[in-house]
Structures are given as structure tokens and as C-alpha cells.
Amino acid sequence: MGQSIFSNLGVILLGHFAMSVLMNHREKIPKNILFFCIVVLFSSVIILLFYLPVQFGEFTFDLRLVPLFMLAIFQCWEKTLIILLIVSVWRFLMGGENVFFGVLFGMVLPTLVALVFDIINKGKRNIYQIIILITICWMISDFPIVLFVPNGKEIFQQLFLIKYISVVLPSIIYYALVLHERKRESLRQQLLFLASHDPLTKLLNKNHFIDIVEEKIKNPYYNHFIAMIDIDYFKKFNDKYGHLAGDQILISIASILKKYESDDLIASRYGGEEFIIYLRTLNSDQAIDTFQKLQNEIRNTSFQIESNLDVSITVSIGLAKIKKGEILHETIKVADQNLYEAKEKGRDQLIVVC
Template sequence: MLQSVLSNLCVILLSHLIISQLVSNREKFGQLTLRYLILLMTSFTVISMFYLPIQIGEYIFDLRLIPLIMLALFSGWSNTVIVLLAASAWRYFIIGGTGAIPGVLFGMVLPTIFTLIYAHYLTNNGKPWDKIILVTICWAISDIPLIFILPDGFSVMKQIFVMRYFSFLGAAILYYVLIELENKQVGMKTQLRFLATHDQLTGLLNKQECIRLAEMKMKSEQKNSSHFIAMIDLDHFKKLNDSYGHAAGDQALIQMAKIFKSVVNDRTLAARYGGEEFIMYFCAGSEKEAMDELSAMHNRIRHTLFQVKEDEAISVTVSIGIAQWPNDSSIQYAIKEADRKLYLAKEQGRDQIVY
């Protein structure tokens, strides 16, 4: 009996290990492919437990419900319903038998639906006993109907209760803790990756990451596309800092970054280059298309009020230099040319685009 419980537990842990590896290497898969692989692995885990029964006397059970509960708790309706349908169909059509209908209904469907509803409406983050209550209710939905289904259901329940409930609860808690630890680890990796590639003040890409991504896009885009680099400098930034304080200057940069983020798409990148200077990459069909995008953004900045105090907002302007990035040259060449145009814009009175 203990060996059977451990077999079920080993399947759960092995499944978790494989899914963790898939998530850790998600860059190698598309988002859709990763989702399907995880759903396939979870379905296989549930179905495999049909063939690893835990027997107490004449009663046979397994821990198939644990992966379903955790999937419902962490992944929501769409993913869970797919796995639930696959496992239920296997139990009913492939395995069959007189216990197929109650096994599907009470052993999988009702507890899983309850978990989905519980996760959506009733969970209270930070209270671990909520999850214990959830698992206990799922166990009750799955097992208590046996009292009424089996001829000697009450005596069977008394015989298996301790082993069944605590193996169920223990496996669920262990699996939940592992998933929580994995989620925290993934979250920390994501945060570290973000900090390594983004500017902490504005949330824009940093200079190095922008250059790296721009070079990748340059190689991947069609040959008939034109590529441009724009250097953007906030006018009179020192005066703004001197007049309103450095905190106001930071807020102006943050608000400026929001405008840049709003125009970023698959063919446009924006980054903080340093200080009050920004860099943008454009992939466009023509010079006119790139200039139209840049001019629209320039006008938007010009007509935006930037909050510098709680009760005061001011207008700011930017100077922009833009240069074409030829296919046969490096990005550093385009940056140097755009920077040269930027200084021309500032020398000619600021608040303008020089191309």
C-alpha cells in the first residue's frame, strides 16, 4: 500500500520536474507550443495514475485528483477543462467498467469545478489553511459519496479514511509547495532578466538591450524595409532640474518614457540612452513612413503637460536627430549619424527633427 502511494507521488514529482524544465527553457518553445506540452504532460500524469492503484482491502483509489486540483488552482478554466476532458474520456471510454461514471463525476469533474470556482472567488492569498480547506473539501466530494454508492460504504470509509485522507492531503500540500517555490523562482528570474535589460527609472530598454534587439530585427526584417535610428534629447533638462528639483526631472523622464512605450511595436524599439537622452529604432517601408511616425510622436510630446508638482504641470520639448541605418553598415554608424543630427537640432534652436 505504501509503495503504491509512493508510486503515485513519484509520478506527480516527475511530472512537476518535467514541467519545470519546460518552463525554465520556455525561450526554446513558442508560447502555444509550451502550453500544449504542459497540458499533454499533465494529462499523461492524471491518466497514468489510473494504472497505479492504491489498494486498502478491497477498495482501490489513486491520487489522480491532485494534479487536476493544482492545475485548476494555478492555470484557470481553459487549461484545466482540456485536461479534465482528456482524463475523463480516457477513464470512461478506454478503461470503462461499472465505476466509470462515479469515478469521472465524483473523482474528477465535481472537485475540479469546485476548485476552479474557489480559485476565482474565494481564495485568500497569504492564508495557507485556505488550501488545506480546499483540498479537504475536494477529498470529501470525491470520497464521501462512496458511503452511499457502496453497499457497505460506511464501514469501507472507516477502514480507509486515515490512509486515504492523509495521503491525499500530504501529496497535495507537497505539490502545492513545489509549485509555489517554482513560481517564485521563475518570478525572480524574470525580475532579474528585466533589471538586466531595462532602465530602472523609466522601465524602457537599456541601451545595450536596445542595440542587441535592433541588430536582431535588422537581420530578420525583409530586405525591402528601411531601418532608422533616432536620438532624442529632452530640451533644457538642467533648467527643469534647477527650477523644480531632480524628483520633478525624474518624473518628466518617466512621463516621456510612457509616450515612447505607446509607439513601441514589432517594428519599433525605444530605450533610455543615458541621462535625458533616448534612442529609438524604426523599421519602416519608407523614409516618409518613419518621419510621419516620429513627427506624430514629437507633436504629442509638445502638446503634453508634464506634472512637476502636485499642482503644477509644464510643457516640455525634445530635439531629435534621425539617420538611416544602411544594410551594409553597423548600428554604431547609424547612432553616430543620428547623434550628429541631434546636435544640429539643438544648435538650430531645439524642438525640431533633423534628418
């Protein structure tokens, strides 16, 4: 019996390891392929457990409830229901005595209970709730023993401790492993974000911006533009209101730029009070219209720097079209020259070279 239990645990842990590898590479896998792989992986683990029964006298059981429980807790309901349908059909095809009640109470009802709990709580859970929930699911799964098996109460009493430990302990370990993986992944994502974004404005930093844009300008179908944006009289503003107020303005300007971000428009903090924007459009008029709209929004926004103090800010913009065969840095230099001209002409200007 002990060997069978460890075989079940080995399959579950192997499935978890495969799932971790899959999730670590999910950014390289198309979403529909990833969805399919998760369904196949979980279904395979659960089906394999059907063929590794733990023998206790004349009674057998397995640990299929553990991956089903974790599936309901950590995966979306679509995957859960699809996998539940697959393994239920497979179990029906295997046949056996009281197969209907085994599927209903041993898989369907416990999984649905865990799924409903997770939906109601919107993914918020703690270890105590998990222990209570897995206990409830285990009791549901063992209900047919008492109801349909001869001498069911006596068998249930004999199996109670070993089955409870066999189900609850692996579930807690599995839950802890998944939490560890998610925290590690969250930390990795934070580090990646810090490496590619400006810490103050949360916009892309200059280096990452350049890397992305150099790939995008290879598409010959679009017209590609670079805009340099500078906050007017920012030094005077800092001298008058202080650098904390200046930082707040930078953050507020960045939040406006983020509203315009899309696959066609990418914003970055270039340095100091300067921002750089990449835009691709079908024609120059669309580009000019976009930056005029952006400039007007900033011009007409009241920026709060203190509880009872609002200020107005304007920006100067230099816009340049990336010519065929032109190096990106050359276009940035032209946009910067146009920005300088906009400031020379009195600021709050848009100077364009297309």
C-alpha cells in the same frame, strides 16, 4: 499499501519535475507546442495513476485528485477541461464497476469546484483556502463510497484518515513546490529585467537596445531608422526645480515613448536626458510622420512635477536612415549629429537625413 502510496507520490513528483523543466524552457517553445506538451504531460501522469491503485482490503483508490486539483488551481481553464476530458474518456474505456460515478465524483466534480474557486478568486489564494478547498474536493470524490458501496459508511470510516492524509498532504507539498518554482521564476525575470532595462525609466538600456536592433536591421524588406531624442534645456530645468523633478520628467517622457512601442518601434534611454529609438517602416514619410507626431504629443503635454505645478517640455530629434551595409553605430553617430544640428537651430526641431 504504503508502497503503492509512495508509487503514486513518485509519479506525481516526477510529473512536477518534468513540468518544471518544461516551464523553464517555455520561452524557446512555441505556444501551441507548449500547450500540447502540458496537456500530454498532465494527462499521462493522471492516467498512469489509474494503473497504480492503492489496495485497502477489497477497496482500491489512487491519488489522481492531487494533479487534477493542482491543474485547476494553477493552469488555465482551457487546459484543465481538455485534460479532464481526456482522462475521463480513458477511465471510461478502462471500464469497471460504478465507473460513471467514479469519474463524476472522483474527477469531474472536484476539478470543476477547484476551477470555479480559482476563477471567482482570480488566482488569489492562501494556504488555508487551499486546505479547505482540497478537503471539500476530497469529500466530493469519496461521496460514492458512502452512497454506492455496500457498508460504505464503515469503509469510509476505516479509510478516512489514511485517504485524507494521502490526498491533502501531497497537495500541500505540491502547492508549496509550485509556489517555490513560481517565486524563483519571478526572481529570475526580475533579474533579467534589471540587466536589460534602465532602472529609472524602465526602458531598455543602451546595450540591450543595440543587441535587439542589430538583429532587426538584418531584415531587408523594411527601411530602418534611428532617432536620437534630447530634452530641451534639461540642465536649466534641473537647476530650477531639482533633480527629483528632473527624474519625474524622464519617467513621464519614457511613458509617452512606451505608448509608441511595438514590434516596429523600440525605445531606450541612451543616457542622461537622451533617448534613442529604432523604427522600421516601408518608407521615409512614415518615419518622419511618426516622430513629428511623437514630438507634438510631448510639446502639447502638461507635465506635473508638483501637486500644483505643471510644466511644458519640448524635445529635439535627430533622425537618420540606416543605409545598406552601414554599421549601426555609424547611423547612431549620424542621428546624433542631426540632433546637435536641431539644438543649434533653436531646439524643438526634427532634423532628418534619409
